[in-house]
Amino acid sequence: MIEIQSLHKSFGPLEVLKGIDLTVNKGEVVTIIGGSGSGKSTLLTCINGLEPIASGKVIVDGIEVHAKSTNLNTLRQKIGIVFQQWNAFPHLTVLENVTLAPRKVLGLSKAEAEAIGEKQLSHVGLGAKLSTYPTMLSGGQQQRMAIARALAMSPDYMLFDEVTSALDPQLVGEVLETLKMLAEEGMTMICVTHEMAFARDVSHRVAYFHRGVMAEIGAPEQIFGDPQHEETRKFLASVR
Amino acid sequence: MFDYTFQWSQAMARLPQMLDGAATTMEVAILSMLIGIVLAIVLTVLRRSPVAPLRAIARTWVEIARNTPALFQIYMAHFGIASFGIHLSPFTSLLIGITFNNAGYLAENFRGALKAIPDTQIRAGRSLGMSEMQAFRHIVLPQMLRVAFLPMTNQMVWAVLMTSLGVTVGMNSDLYGVTQDLNALTFRTFELFAIAGVIFYLITKLITLGARLLAARLFRY
Numbered sequence A: 001m002i003e004i005q006s007l008h009k010s011f012g013p014l015e016v017l018k019g020i021d022l023t024v025n026k027g028e029v030v031t032i033i034g035g036s037g038s039g040k041s042t043l044l045t046c047i048n049g050l051e052p053i054a055s056g057k058v059i060v061d062g063i064e065v066h067a068k069s070t071n072l073n074t075l076r077q078k079i080g081i082v083f084q085q086w087n088a089f090p091h092l093t094v095l096e097n098v099t100l101a102p103r104k105v106l107g108l109s110k111a112e113a114e115a116i117g118e119k120q121l122s123h124v125g126l127g128a129k130l131s132t133y134p135t136m137l138s139g140g141q142q143q144r145m146a147i148a149r150a151l152a153m154s155p156d157y158m159l160f161d162e163v164t165s166a167l168d169p170q171l172v173g174e175v176l177e178t179l180k181m182l183a184e185e186g187m188t189m190i191c192v193t194h195e196m197a198f199a200r201d202v203s204h205r206v207a208y209f210h211r212g213v214m215a216e217i218g219a220p221e222q223i224f225g226d227p228q229h230e231e232t233r234k235f236l237a238s239v240r
Numbered sequence B: 001m002f003d004y005t006f007q008w009s010q011a012m013a014r015l016p017q018m019l020d021g022a023a024t025t026m027e028v029a030i031l032s033m034l035i036g037i038v039l040a041i042v043l044t045v046l047r048r049s050p051v052a053p054l055r056a057i058a059r060t061w062v063e064i065a066r067n068t069p070a071l072f073q074i075y076m077a078h079f080g081i082a083s084f085g086i087h088l089s090p091f092t093s094l095l096i097g098i099t100f101n102n103a104g105y106l107a108e109n110f111r112g113a114l115k116a117i118p119d120t121q122i123r124a125g126r127s128l129g130m131s132e133m134q135a136f137r138h139i140v141l142p143q144m145l146r147v148a149f150l151p152m153t154n155q156m157v158w159a160v161l162m163t164s165l166g167v168t169v170g171m172n173s174d175l176y177g178v179t180q181d182l183n184a185l186t187f188r189t190f191e192l193f194a195i196a197g198v199i200f201y202l203i204t205k206l207i208t209l210g211a212r213l214l215a216a217r218l219f220r221y
Helices: A040-047 A072-076 A094-104 A110-123 A139-151 A169-184 A196-202 A220-225 A230-239 B008-012 B015-047 B052-067 B070-082 B090-115 B119-127 B132-147 B149-169 B175-186 B189-218
Strands: A002-011 A014-024 A029-034 A055-060 A079-082 A157-161 A188-192 A205-210 A213-218
Touching: A002 A040, A014 A040, A014 A213, A029 A040, A029 A196, A040 A055, A040 A079, A040 A157, A040 A188, A079 A139, A094 A110, A094 A139, A094 B132, A110 A139, A139 A169, A169 A188, A169 A196, A188 A196, A196 A220, A205 A220, A205 A230, A213 A220, A213 A230, A220 A230, B008 B175, B008 B189, B015 B052, B015 B090, B015 B132, B015 B149, B015 B175, B015 B189, B052 B090, B070 B090, B070 B149, B090 B132, B090 B149, B119 B132, B132 B149, B149 B175, B149 B189, B175 B189
Parallel strands: A029 A188, A029 A205, A079 A157, A157 A188
Antiparallel strands: A002 A014, A002 A055, A205 A213
């Protein structure tokens, strides 16, 4: 379970998160929608401790992420994150990209890591690309590789930060299909996205962020069918 | 007028000794390069350290290495520190001097190479649970060495050529030192140094060729 309690976060004088409260249960898929600069991506990087916070708490399975005593390296093994820019490691093959962390962080043998890597890459449809270098892949393939790379650590949670935003339109579908598949398998996920159809079809709950505040959260039917907040209505009207 | 008679056979008879010298030259160059690369990586890390004195040490090293003559650096490594009662063999002094120079130049190359690698690469590694050190070692370093590969090749060539400065601190077992001693013995100055020049040229050509082959093997992406 991920519990976020009155989380505040600033970049210099700019307060980007103004007291967020959100609990995500095991097996739940929560999508976060909202305009640019609403703080939704920052929230994800706060959840796995990549960003320090000003005040409040993020608790993952009872462990307070930003407590001094927390070993972030260990904690991050539970929380996979995939970014808008997939950040493939260009000097490693597709398989090596996926096996690096299991080998170096989890201490698996090469054979063990490769077994996991091959399984995860096949899972995202890249089973035929194991010895290819990332630069030879399309954006959509690289993004799916990044997903497999995160999954290879057997995380309990997956965070997706606008994973389709940097892709050519015709490549968006294959990545969203991968996310859907994970959701159906019961992965706990928080997805920041601009893909409204995806948010409606896949999520258990949809949260609307506006200027660092979670303006509204609810079932997708409610958010898309009967938004309560004025800003949610405006946003949804603008993206339709 | 020009009445010098070339006597190549006399000089060529000394070729085996000169090739022995070339082997020593290579030994110094390779050692200075290997140690230099390790030191340069350390300097590169220190230059990004949050601790100001560590950054200052690294910066000073690079400044001196790049902005003073290599001859000065080798001289200081021999006669300079001898003033404090530390007496090193010419071989050791030459090795220290060239290594110091290599490390300084390479650290500067690495710093530039590092800028070519986006911070998001480290972020991606960290988000997979890697420590800062693991992310640097497995993600940043290999990419940095690729970007810096050509300058490293240049520095290796430069290291070979710098060994010739060893004669100033009494080095006489390297190619240049051997040649100078043979010259004193035979006075076939032009022939001997011409042969030495050709050997230097061939060594550096082999290095650039070898580097190209190595690059093709190492960097398949």
